[in-house]
Every structure is written in C-alpha cells, then in structure tokens.
Amino acid sequence: MNQAGNQYGPGEEQETVAAKRAFVTGTSHGLGARLATRLAEDGWQVTGLGRRPRSETALPPEVRYLQADLSDPKALDELPALIGETPDLIVHNAVSYPPRDVSALTLDELEGIFRVNSLVPYRLTLDLLAAKPPERFCSVVVVNSESIYHADFASGVYAASKAALRVLTTSLADHCRSRNAAVATLLLGPLADPGKVADLRAVAERRGVTEAEITRLFLRKSNPDLVIEQLIDFDACVRSVRYIADLGTTANGMMCKLDGGSSGSLV
Incomplete structure (x- = not known):
C-alpha cells in the first residue's frame, strides 16, 4: 500500500524511506x-x-x-x-x-x-x-x-x-x-512551563481572580515591553x-x- 492506501501495481515496489x-x-x-x-x-x-x-x-x-x-x-x-x-x-x-x-x-x-x-x-x-x-x-x-x-x-x-x-x-x-x-x-x-503556570494559578486562586488576569499582571510587571498577554x-x-x-x-x-x-x- 502507498500512503494514500492504494495497492501497488504489478512489478511496482514500495519505496522505503528512512525515518529522519x-x-x-x-x-x-x-x-x-x-x-x-x-x-x-x-x-x-x-x-x-x-x-x-x-x-x-x-x-x-x-x-x-x-x-x-x-x-x-x-x-x-x-x-x-x-x-x-x-x-x-x-x-x-x-x-x-x-x-x-x-x-x-x-x-x-x-x-x-x-x-x-x-x-x-x-x-x-x-x-x-x-x-x-x-x-x-x-x-x-x-x-x-x-x-x-x-x-x-x-x-x-x-x-x-x-x-x-x-x-x-x-x-x-x-x-x-x-x-x-x-x-x-x-x-x-516567557514560556508556559508547568511550574510557572502552577504558581500563577495558585496566586489567582488566593486572590479570587482568573488565571488569565494574573498572567496579564505578571507579564506587564516582569516584562513591561511585551505586547502579548499570555505565556507562549x-x-x-x-x-x-x-x-x-x-x-x-x-x-x-x-x-x-x-x-x-x-x-x-x-x-
């Protein structure tokens, strides 16, 4: 079978492609x-x-x-x-x-x-x-x-x-x-690594606000020149x-x- 699921015809051989x-x-x-x-x-x-x-x-x-x-x-x-x-x-x-x-x-x-x-x-x-x-x-x-x-x-x-x-x-x-x-x-x-996300979520829960709001505040304070409001x-x-x-x-x-x-x- 080829990648489209079609059977090879007579005499045809499937090309073996080594994984990169x-x-x-x-x-x-x-x-x-x-x-x-x-x-x-x-x-x-x-x-x-x-x-x-x-x-x-x-x-x-x-x-x-x-x-x-x-x-x-x-x-x-x-x-x-x-x-x-x-x-x-x-x-x-x-x-x-x-x-x-x-x-x-x-x-x-x-x-x-x-x-x-x-x-x-x-x-x-x-x-x-x-x-x-x-x-x-x-x-x-x-x-x-x-x-x-x-x-x-x-x-x-x-x-x-x-x-x-x-x-x-x-x-x-x-x-x-x-x-x-x-x-x-x-x-x-700034990446959305699990540790950072967990810390921001904990702060949001303590303050009774959304995680997105705390993330925006964190980015504005720590990286005031960013134009994004969420972690990458x-x-x-x-x-x-x-x-x-x-x-x-x-x-x-x-x-x-x-x-x-x-x-x-x-x-």
Whole structure:
C-alpha cells in the first residue's frame, strides 16, 4: 500500500524511506521533552539528551535518551560518538539558570553556565557538521531567549550567556554557507512551563481572580515591553521548529521570534 492506501501495481515496489533523525538537548522536562515527544510522534527517530536520569523524565520509550551534564567539560568529548551519524535536525534547547544570588557564583560556576548555554551548542554543532556527508542536509535550530535585549543584576549572567549564544549562532550560519546546512535561532519570550503556570494559578486562586488576569499582571510587571498577554505555549514552539526545518537552506541565519515584541519595533 502507498500512503494514500492504494495497492501497488504489478512489478511496482514500495519505496522505503528512512525515518529522519533528530537530536534534541534539554529533554529531561519542559520544552525539550515536548519537542522530543512530538517529533517522535511525527515519525522522527529522536535522540534526546538531559541532565536527569531517564527514570525522572516522562519521555516515551521510542525516544532514545542520553544522560549528560553539559557543564562538565568531559561531557562534550563523548557526545559525538554517542550521537552517532549527524542527525537531519539538531535542536539546542538545554539551559542552565544561575541562582538568585549571582554574586556568590564562583568562576567555575560561571563557566559552567556559559558552557551549557552557549559554548557546548557551538562546539557540538561544529563537530556534527564536520562529520556530515556533503550531500546530506542538516538543519540546526538554536533556542534562545529575549533576555539578550535587557538585563538587570539578577539576570545579567544568564542574559550574557544567551547573548554569547546569539553571536556564536550568527557565526555558525556564516560557516554553513554553501555547506548544505542551515543554522537558525528560535527566540522565545516567557514560556508556559508547568511550574510557572502552577504558581500563577495558585496566586489567582488566593486572590479570587482568573488565571488569565494574573498572567496579564505578571507579564506587564516582569516584562513591561511585551505586547502579548499570555505565556507562549510549548506547541507554538514545536510548530516553529518544524517550520524552520522545512525551510531547508533558506533558513540559514534566520531568527524566528516568539517573544511578544520584547526586542523593540526596530530590531
């Protein structure tokens, strides 16, 4: 049978199409777990990477899972061999957040945050693209944050690591010119992660108002430059990753923004 359910005629053979392969970092929970799960549901052969043990994730069994701490300098040495052949799609989603008291961070801890948020995505992409057969296309989607446009003392370390990621992503896009690959940025505003949604719902219940009203107040106070009044849902991010990957080489150097206008109207 073909995809339309029609029987093949005499002498015809069904064409075997190998499933495309995807590699997604930060798949222990949150957006990364949703991305890996939805790609697997779409028929991709997915390898996910996360810091937590597999038993602490909700990933479906069809997702191959690698456990690694990207803040460990030794982790990167082993990853290319564990991943194997360069995937058709690479999504860099892993993230490390500093503690509230950033003044207490040691230099090693600062380096660990930059390693997860910017240095490992850069180095690993170079390694995987170098191993890619020239005829095989590879799409790389780098998840970044609107925090690159503004920072205060508490968020400065995180914002700086993401700003470094943005610059390195731009350099990777230049590297990919005429290499049958594309490196693009998915720039995100505040996400509707379960923990944040639960906190806002609890506040709404205590105040006797709707969750939507509390969410609007939260966004206006924490992100006064946003033009959206709701958190960005995971499925919108999944659709954006699919869109970028489907663009092929046209997506090289692209920035797809789901940040509610937080970068300003002229940027």
